[in-house]
Amino acid sequence: MLSGRQSLLRSAAPLWRCATSSGGIRRRCYAEEAKKDTPTNKAVEAFKEMWSKVAPNLDFPKTPHESMASRPPVPPAIPEKLTVNFVLPSEVAMNAEKVDMVILPATSGLMGVLPGHVPTIAELKPGVLSVHDGGQVKTQYFLSSGFAFVHANSVTDIVVVEAAPLDRFDxxxxxxxxxxxxxxxxxxxxxxxxxxxxxxxxxxxxxxxxxxxxx
The missing domain is CATH 1.20.5 (Single alpha-helices involved in coiled-coils or other helix-helix interfaces)
Incomplete structure (x- = not known):
């Protein structure tokens, strides 16, 4: 009667011969081993069969972008106005507002954004966000930190942690x-x-x- 170690070595012998064979023989050996009716192969095939029955009925979760409106395409010409979305955790301060320019307190320095600005992602530091329209400063916010996303279609999304109109501060x-x-x-x-x-x-x-x- 074979000991446990001898039995293990004998069952592993075909795989060892495959591993030490040339490329073509090795591939054929592994293919033959995969076809054998082992408990592992049976379990895999059973899982595949059950999955093929269940998968068509699954309602997979939606990703955030599927619930968002599609971004407007890049216009053939630079528009006259910049579209600005200014969002805080508690409110939307500006929703698709058309303005001439915004000046952002980026970590690299003050950053002016006009229609047709190159696509950019800018980290924001504590400072003043100035919104310009009609040749004058429309409003100013002091913000703590956040990010600005400047898109190729002249849309700028500004997302900050905290912000308040500058004139509210004492x-x-x-x-x-x-x-x-x-x-x-x-x-x-x-x-x-x-x-x-x-x-x-x-x-x-x-x-x-x-x-x-x-x-």
Missing amino acids: PDEVRKNLADYNQKLSSATTDLDKAQAQIGVDVFGSLAFALGVTA
């Missing part, structure tokens, strides 16, 4: 908060305290600059 409160965070930064002893204070200095410093607030 200059005195901004000055006070900036001073408080500067004090926290100078007295911080841990990396976490320094990082939190630096964020406050950056945000309120940008807001103070936008409002023309001096220390």
Whole structure:
């Protein structure tokens, strides 16, 4: 009677011969092994049969883009107006509004977007979003951070974490908060305290600059 090890070696012998054979013989050996009526092959075939019966009745989940309206095509000529969508987590501040230009506080610097701008993705930092129309500034928002997606069809999507109209901020409160965070930064002893204070200095410093607030 064969021991367990001898039985295992004998069953593996055909595969070993295949592995040490030339290319054509090796492929034929593996094909022959795959055709054998083993428990594994039976299970695979049973699964395939059941799947072929179930799959046609499955209602697969929809992906987000399937629920979105299709993007307008790129016009043959540059349009006169820029279409802007400005979205916050809690509201849509601008929905397909036609304007002359927007100026974005990108991490690389202030970025002006006009109709026909090259497609771009820009990360935004704390600063002022200016919307221009009719030769004047239509509105200004102070935003914390986010991204702007400039598309080839003169549509710009602006998605931010927080934003508010610039005229809602109290200059005195901004000055006070900036001073408080500067004090926290100078007295911080841990990396976490320094990082939190630096964020406050950056945000309120940008807001103070936008409002023309001096220390």
